Amino acid sequence: MTASETTETATREEPDRPVVELDNVEIVYDRHFLAVQGISMAVDEGDIVALLGPNGAGKSTVLKMISGIGRTERGEVTRGSVVYDGEDVTNDGANEMVDRGVTHILEGRRVFEDLTVEENLRCGLYRGGRRVRFDEDDYRIAFEYFPQLEEILDLKAGYASGGQQQMLVVARALIHRPRLLLLDEPSLGLAPKLVRDIFETLVEINREENITMMIADQNAKRTLETADYGYVMENGQVELHDPADVLVDREEIKEFYLGTSGDSSQYTDIRHYKIRKRWT
């Protein structure tokens, strides 16, 4: 698939201006390693957009270049553009993107281990290196969706359970009141029930707080059920993209991600297939 074709097919015909739009973006690490080649995406206001694909497909890279944190890992958008809310934000730093209302929840439940749960939440009160507001009210949004956290405020975050840590990182991001929330593998390593809870809460947050989300996750079935639109990436390119309900029914997705028998939803179970070959 050539770059120009991708651009054409990926532009969605929607009346609203997308919150974030990637146009033929190429991302290079360390000046030599081509991680993402010519992808285009558009995320509409209020949508949940799923990014699917195997390890190393470039899902995290895309999220990192939108939030700006990829710059600290020597990542660079070398071609194309990232537009946020009509403004060109290609290669902008993390601080600037946070100020614009983009909050990124990194892969692997990155709580501040030595800090208590309450101190972790406190860190959500910062913008551009400065504290914005600080009163009890700010935590309300966190406790509304994750009431459990209120009971473990004084616990060192490093000692919290995996589920509690995942709640904490989402709650910490919510205190930011972001406009666009980027989530990288929110279900990784969690028990199925916790995964269900987390995704249900994310949908609630999306509807009630009107926070647009991009979710990159290996749990394709659950993510697609949650999402409005989905992109399937492989080898740094977008292979498929469609509204989530259409995508769920596509044969390739059924076979390789959801499993034809219907009970296996983990990509890892079927990794040995050569997906690309079947699609082209």
Added chain:
Amino acid sequence: MVSAAESATLFQIAVEGVGLGALYALVAMGFALIYKVTGVLNFAQGQIALVGAYLIVLLGTGEAIDWLQVSAPVAVAAAVVVGIVLGILLERVVFRPFIGEPVLSVIIVTLALGGIFSGFVNFLFGQNFKGYPDALVLDWSVGLPLGASIPGSYAIAVLLSLVIVAALMLFFRYTVTGSILRAAASDEQAAMVLGVSIERTIAVAWALSITITTVGGMLLAMSSGGASVSIEDTGIIILAAVVFGGLDSIPGAFVGAIVVGLLRELGSYYFEGGTAIVAPVVDVQLNFGPGFGNILPLILLLVVIVVKPYGLFGTERIERL
């Protein structure tokens, strides 16, 4: 039996040990602060103390550049300001390009900085002892029970280090900025995506650390009436203190420094001639010089690393299985 006179001597030596320890504590806390916030072992710490000590020579006596001379109190205030400015400047010029790079690179950079600082001091002032202005040579001392007394500069150091250790502990525990500094230390990237400015945390940490360290260097010089190049050695001595206290713990650095100060003074006094402590236990005539006080803290360093690698108060990494 220990006679009254002997215990009075012991008390006096201990008091001086605590005083010296308090001086080290200032330098050690500066070191621990940087490690706690940025994960960098600052091998220029002794040289920063050295710069602090010679700043007073530069500003207070007009040595090297005579038109710079100001009165002693102004010189002290100016030296503190220079410390803050130096911290911010170092972040801008030296440390910013290393954000996101392995910490080891920055550690090597501090080695180079140390060389530059001490070279610069040497270039301006040479190797000789430089006396402080009279107003800063403290000839008073505070009387204590049992006939002991503590020299003025030690007394100031004890008070100042107590204030600073308390202030820093409260700062890290209860202020939002303190939480942010700890958060950035624990996970730089996760802090950045929350809008924490890593540049600013690094600048705050270095400015605080260098200010405390330069004051420590100044007081070290005051305790001997003027600046000398030997202040540089403090950088190695406080390593023992911070490792003992746990590298990333500020109260740990304080306690460690007091212990090291005590070890130095007691070691220097009781091992001189090598009889006082050793003779009653083993019937051997050992001839230690007073320099044994310098060895004891480093023996402590080795023992602590083997027995308790995280030190007394250091954070043990939380590993979940």
